[in-house]
Amino acid sequence: MPPRLNIWPACRALSIRTRAFAQAAQPGPAAHSRGLADNTTSRLPPSASGALPPSMLPESEPPAYTSKENEAALNQLRMIEYGLSPLDSSVEGHKYGLPELPLPSQKHTKHRYDAVITQVTKLLMRDGKLAKAQRDMAMILNYLRTSPPPKLDPSKPLLPGAPPAHHLPLDPVLYLGLAIDSVAPLIRMRGFKGLAGGGKSLEVPMPLRARQRRRTAFQWILDVVNKKKSKGSGRTMFPHRVAEEIVAVVEGRSSVWDKRLQVHKAGTSNRANLTHSGIKGMI
Template identity: 60%
Template sequence: MASKLSPWGACRSLTIRTRSILQHAERKATAAPFHMARRGMADNTTSREPPSGSDGALPPSMAGKASAEQPHTSPRPEQFAPNWLNAEAIARLEQVAAGEDMYDNEEGLKFGVLSQLPGKHDHLQKRYPEVLDQVTKLLMRDGKLSKAQRDMAFILNFLRTSSAPKVSPLRPLLPGAPPAHTLPLDPVAYLTLAIDSVAPLLRIRSMKGMAGGGQALEIPEPMAARQRRRVAVQWILDAVNKKKSKGSGRSMFAHKMAEEIIAVIEGRSSVWDRRQTVHKLGTAARANLNHPALLAKRK
């Protein structure tokens, strides 16, 4: 049986394959050029290595042509990430190259001795601001501290990303408070200012039977800073619980809490009315401090 292949067909198929190989090679070409040579009627081309002498150098006749075809390129410098870790590592290597010790520590110690040891009452749990830690504990339910911490992180992030509040002149904040447009830059100060501004200065203590006839005697009593903040946070939580739910999810409570804090700064919260009521009762009950029953008890 005669073969169906012919020399002209073989040459044609070889030409087509060679062209496809060349097109693929041109797309993947790098900086090094190819040395091409044509053979016969076909477009077959192959890459050739430049001739070299016994010592690996080019002949004088090919030196000029090779320098024109292949320009000399300097090696690409090694790049390092611009951070302090790489800078410190390079500094250590330079010390070793100069014959110095890599670790400038005392003999026998891998790391240097601390200049100041932690105090007796310095604990890792107290690394957060006092107000932040107190509010987080008040947000905790059923002993789930991790959930309260997630809610507090959401609240601080909401305050940080929210727009600057508009302070109402009818509800002034604490004297010396930072400008309103700078509050989102420091969410911890934002939260502290809202709580301290709405915290009551005193509480009404009811003493049963002291007024005579079985009536209670109401006496105003000042509170410490931690007590004042606790009452303010409880008032804010009461206002948050009265709000309508915005949907399911564990972040809905934190979202409502953050909005209520912004409302406190802007003077729109109902907590301001509770604070004003307590102060009015305290002002009216100042006369009870000189009650005969109370003076006799003090003696």
């Protein structure tokens, strides 16, 4: 009798699993879609003070090639070994997997930057040189990051809900947006020709949309900037002048605040014109 009909070789083929199968397809990258398989685990020394957020602290010094993604990939390889098909159908057959939907806005080429930043950068642009304007904007943000926190002026209040002053430099996008939104006028004066009598135009206050308000405010800021003198020379000078004016706006020193006040006063005095019979149905 050949020995292979014996029961024991069959027992030998049995394996004992020490860990449970992953029942469903694991979320996360699959084995064949991982192009990142280097050991780039953090080597930060563990700090007892806990000053860092927990996401930045490794639990311990992990051995090489042990990350969560690697673990998932190894599990999937084991399941393939057992003849199961653990691969996610959304990942299988695609070199880089399917994108997560809906796409986050920053993944879209045209929306990769903050809305205010995009608009203001285009206002900085001269002669159609967008790349230069973008570099200038990066320098403005950099200046805001490195300048000392602004000393707020209570008589020129910023938007309600603004963070405290010492938070601003570390979030320069917020800093810039806050400055622009705070000095932005709410209205503009629209003149209706010849309605005020004697050939004069009738000034009527009109509300502005957010984008229009930001545009007006930043044009005012640019007007001031273009009249300023540079301290130094070189390509950083224009962005530094803009950034200095932004700081001046937040600190309440800028003359842009007066312009805003002027527009608002004119709007208040002319609001009676809203009921003028000549413009009925025109607004």
